[in-house]
Amino acid sequence: MTRMDRTPGTFDCRKAFAETMEELARADERIVVVVNDSVGSSNLTGFRAAFPDRTINVGIAEQNMVGVGAGLANGARIPFVSAASCFLSGRALEQVKADVAYSGYNVKLVGQSSGVAYGELGATHHSIEDFAWLRALDPLTVIAPADPWETEAALRWAAAHEGPVYLRLSRMKVPDLGPDADGRRRFEPGRARVMRRGDDVAILALGTTVHLAMEAAEALAAQGTGARVLSVHTLSPLDEAAVLAAAQETGALVTAEEALVRGGLGGAVAELTSAHRPVPLERVGFDGFQKTGPVDWLFREAGLTGAGIAEAARRAMRRRDG
């Protein structure tokens, strides 16, 4: 088990997913789940027990799984298609593109155990390309919640929203981030949450890296540096106003993501700021296929730690002040 799993007071967001799904399904009979032999790995055992007819297991057949999801949406159901994100986003990419995003079907894709959660299983089972692939599919809303509260809020929003959504979940334990810098818990799709104020540097993170960004900000504060932290839970559509405001007001940006830095959040922020507000940007994440190893080791190797992200912030500030 990883270091993160042993951290006291942390949560596996799959629990929030499972509980919220059951609650949503009780309230709305249109909701069904579609899985690829992934009932257990999606934490949907309870859901299946409560709603056996509404648990559609197509077996190990991801292309079919996503197509069936689109067909269920055609038949006025609200399908949550839940599978390991490496297979959902990779094996079924053309179905996600054509059957869901391009067709505008009201399908919710739920990528489980994303990023490098399957550390030792190697790069076939890592899902670090999904941000780049799925961000390219314009009508698809791409969300990576950072803690159980964001997970529940994102699920509730997705269930009520008419349109295709990709929710990228993790099985890594993360702390409850608590309210934002205004003391509020408010989830708006496409609107980044300001988790910490600061005008010296801004750290943009999403999913499992937001709490690491908060750790980095603590470390930087101890040295007198005010780091702004944004939970950019919605990767697409990106909160362009919040990103450009961070660039304008701090002049030094860091992105941190459990994904390839090419094409993911780092890519998105680079595209936006280079066009509208060029500032030094340090992108922390993975640079290619990863070796086998436990999750915390893979994170450390990539600099995805509080200290690593703080160091990236210092680099960005040095480049700004250069």
Next chain:
Amino acid sequence: MTPLANEDPRLDLIRDRAAWMRRRALRMVNRSKLGHIGGDFSATDILATLYFGVLRYDPAEPRAPGRDRFVMSKGHASGVLYTALAAAGYFPEDWLDSYMAPGSLLNGHPNRMYLPGVEANTGPLGHGFPIAVGIAIAGQLSGDGYRTYVLTGDGEQQEGSNWEAAMTASHRGLANLTLIVDRNGLQQGDLTEDTVSLEPLDARYRAFGWEVTEVDGHDPAELLSVLGAPVGARTRPLCVIARTVKGKGVSFMENRAKWHHGVPSEAEYEAAMAELGG
């Protein structure tokens, strides 16, 4: 053609609509200099039978929950689908003249967001069948009683996703689902059997737990009797292998791979139109 005594009165309309659809699809291809006329013609009688003899739909309410669904998995034959939808009243006939024109709603492959009556944005092969399985599962869950029909090409059966869908459909006993295979024997480059053979296609579907029937895919009477038959006591999904001729109706186009996406010259257009009674 005058209906024979004892003949189903729908057949006259089906034949009339099929003849019109062929002429209209040819005109579209001639106008745009693009399209897949060979596959349009092999599927014409199947679509005419479905839209004018089998499917229950209301073009004024194209997304009515209880409608029968037709999924055109061989999306490259959009020409014949568009003629059927126009003839069925989903949109004005003159829209057909914009087929594949820049910015047209009549895309080279169908788009449900642009055109009423389209159920799925197909084009890449092997997509429509899984979608139809999902629609049929939704129908099974709701008990709405609608039927779902999906048409694939025969070369399209080489896509593995079809066989994933076939397994799911039989496992779930989707008797409300009918797969029609447009078995014209030709794919884009060659005969299916000289590319990657599909035969024995009927035995393969039986082995996958389907009920299988073969029909003459250009005989509306045979198509109507099979596609229009009630589900009855059947508990398995139905695979209808429709024996067809690519380019059917125009002698020099029939059974020639060239007409998969060939565009006729003016002289060929005139000759083809004359054969189609236009």
